[in-house]
Each structure stands twice: as structure tokens, then as C-alpha cells.
Amino acid sequence: MTAIDPCDWCEEVLQPYLDRDLTDAERREAEGHLESCSFCSKRYRFEEGLRRLVHQAVVEPMAPSLKQRLAQLRLEL
Amino acid sequence: MSETSSDEARRLAEGARDRVDFEEEALALADQVYRVARGVSRSKEEAEDLMQDTYARAFRSWQSYTPGTNLRAWLLRILTNLNIDRGRRAQRTPDQQPLEEGDYFLYNRIEAATGETEEDRVLERLSQDHVAEALSAVPHDFRDVVVLVDIGDFSYADAAQILDIPIGTVMSRLHRGRRILKKELAEMAVESQ
Numbered sequence: 001m002t003a004i005d006p007c008d009w010c011e012e013v014l015q016p017y018l019d020r021d022l023t024d025a026e027r028r029e030a031e032g033h034l035e036s037c038s039f040c041s042k043r044y045r046f047e048e049g050l051r052r053l054v055h056q057a058v059v060e061p062m063a064p065s066l067k068q069r070l071a072q073l074r075l076e077l
Numbered sequence: 078m079s080e081t082s083s084d085e086a087r088r089l090a091e092g093a094r095d096r097v098d099f100e101e102e103a104l105a106l107a108d109q110v111y112r113v114a115r116g117v118s119r120s121k122e123e124a125e126d127l128m129q130d131t132y133a134r135a136f137r138s139w140q141s142y143t144p145g146t147n148l149r150a151w152l153l154r155i156l157t158n159l160n161i162d163r164g165r166r167a168q169r170t171p172d173q174q175p176l177e178e179g180d181y182f183l184y185n186r187i188e189a190a191t192g193e194t195e196e197d198r199v200l201e202r203l204s205q206d207h208v209a210e211a212l213s214a215v216p217h218d219f220r221d222v223v224v225l226v227d228i229g230d231f232s233y234a235d236a237a238q239i240l241d242i243p244i245g246t247v248m249s250r251l252h253r254g255r256r257i258l259k260k261e262l263a264e265m266a267v268e269s270q
Contacts, residue, residue, distance in 0.1 A: 014180045015252055043184045046196040050183070050203070054227050054258070057208040062111040066125050070107055070132045074100045 006033050010040040014047055099139045103132065106149050109229070113153055116224035117160055119213050127163075131156040147235065154239045157221055177256035178263075186263040202266050211261035219254030226251055 010033050016022050017030050034041045111128055118124035134155050135142075142151050187199045212220060225236040226247075233251075237244040 011179050011181050015255060021248075042194075042196045043181050046184045046199055047180070049196065049200040050259075051227065053200070053203060053205065054208055054212075054223075055230075057205050057212060058112050058115045058228055060115065060121070062108055062128075063121075063125070066111075066128060067104075067107060069129060071104060073129065073133045073136055074104075075096065075136050 007037065007040055010034070010037070011043070014044060017044070018047060018051065095144075096139055099142060099144075100136060102148055103135055103139075103152060106152060107132070109149060110152050110156065113224055113229045114156060116212060116228045117157070117217070117221055127156060127160060130159050134159065150231070150235050150239050153225070153229070153231075154241070157240055160217075160221075177253055178260050180256060180259070182256075183259035183263045183266070187266050190267045203262060207262055207265045207269075208258075211258055211265060214261045215254055215257050219250050219257055222247055222250040223254040223258060227255070 010030060013022060013026060013030055017027065022030065034044060107128070110131065111124065114127045114131070115121070115124040118127055131152060135152055138155075142148065184196070184199055187202050188194060191199070191202060193199045193202070212223070215223065221240060222236055225231045225239060226233065231239065233244050233247045236251075237247045240247070242250075
């Protein structure tokens with residue numbers, strides 16, 4: 001079996017790790033690596049921050065005029 | 078009034094009440110639906126048009142909604158279908174999209190371009206405007222999934238139901254969509270140096 005570079009493996013599991021989508025064994029392996037590898041742990045913390053940024057990307061609230069227009073679309077009784 | 082016509086009147090009144098309840102519930106969700114509409118649209122105007130078409134269709138077909146099920150997902154299914162109808166078929170299929178870079182690519186590019194080595198400082202190089210612009214450059218099939226899961230907080234299962242695709246496809250599009258987003262962000266962040 002070819003040995004896989006642990007940082008390459010860690011990069012591959014970054015998304016499933018943050019999605020809590022790894023098996024217990026995989027998660028333990030990732031956490032073990034992250035404790036000892038500042039290269040990967042920085043990139044994981046960066047990714048967490050990036051996800052917060054993406055989550056807030058659409059901050060502009062709906063215009064009140066649009067809300068009114070939507071309410072006007074209600075069917076006549 | 079005969080008994081038959083009073084039954085009929087009662088049924089009509091109940092139907093009208095159900096409809097009003099539906100409409101009010103749907104309107105109460107408009108802010109959340111708008112977040113997704115804005116995320117999948119290139120502009121505010123496009124998002125507003127999409128919202129109006131979505132609500133007009135929802136109000137017309139309210140009887141096909143099953144009370145007690147997920148109304149937000151039901152509304153977003155209408156929204157994403159309408160969005161697909163709007164000329165999205167001309168887009169390249171996902172298989173023809175270029176391969177994205179790995180998950181560390183964005184960090185590596187910013188670090189190399191700026192010399193920043195602390196993750197907080199690297200993150201500060203990105204703004205919400207960057208994210209919104211990068212998101213609009215992600216192909217629709219991928220963007221829809223990223224917007225539903227990472228902005229709309231839908232589960233994989235809900236996103237699969239809304240988009241009418243298998244859950245495995247949601248996961249693979251999400252994975253690739255996030256990488257494509259980061260590749261777009263890397264170009265913007267490095268260009269704005």
C-alpha cells in the first residue's frame with residue numbers, strides 16, 4: 001500500500017470533518033494530526049472562519065417594498 | 078337556507094381560512110426564502126423577480142401543499158424550479174466544468190501573495206463582497222447546493238428534496254461547489270492586493 005501524506009489526507013477530509021461526516025476512527029485520526037500539525041490546523045481554523053463569512057454573505061435584508069408586493073399577490077377572497 | 082347549502086357555505090369558509098393561514102405562514106418565511114433567492118441570483122432585482130414569481134405560484138397552488146410538512150422547503154422547491162426554467166438549461170453540465178483546486182488552495186494563495194501566516198489575518202483579506210461576487214461565479218448546479226446548505230442551513234436531505242436530486246449528488250456538488258467558490262475567491266483576493 002502506498003503511504004499517503006498525512007497533510008494531503010487531512011486536506012481531503014477537511015470538509016467532511018467540519019460537516020461532522022467522518023467515522024469515529026477517521027475523526028480521531030484527523031484530530032491526532034491536527035494537534036501536531038500547525039500547517040493543517042491553521043487551514044482548518046481558516047476554513048471555519050470562511051464558512052462563517054459565507055453564511056453571512058447574504059446580509060442585505062429584503063426590501064420592505066418587496067414584502068408589500070408579495071402580500072399583494074395573495075388571492076382575492 | 079337549506080342544510081346542503083349551509084354545509085357548502087361552511088366548507089367554503091373553512092377552505093378560505095386554510096388558505097389565509099397558508100398565505101400568512103408563507104409570507105412569514107419570506108425573509109428566509111429571500112436569503113436563498115438572493116444567493117442564487119446575480120442581482121437584487123433578479124432576486125426580487127424570482128421572489129414574486131415564487132410567491133405568485135405558491136399562492137396559486139397552495140392546495141398542493143400538505144399542512145404540517147416543511148413549508149420552507151416547499152417554497153424553495155418552487156423557487157429553484159423557477160430558477161432552472163430561467164434559461165439555466167443553456168449552462169454547461171457539471172461534468173464539463175473544470176476541475177477545482179484542493180481545499181487548502183485559497184489559504185495557500187493568500188498566504189503566498191500577502192506573506193500573512195496567521196489564519197485570522199489571512200481571513201481578513203476576504204470581504205463579504207468578495208464572497209457574494211465569487212458565489213455568483215460558481216456554476217448554478219453547484220451554487221444552488223452551497224446556498225441551500227451553507228447559507229440557508231438546510232440539511233443534505235432537505236436540499237436533495239428541494240432540488241430533486243439524490244443525497245449523494247448533494248454531497249458531491251457541495252464538496253466541489255465549495256472548492257470552486259474558494260478558487261474564485263483566491264483569484265479575487267490576490268487581484269485586490
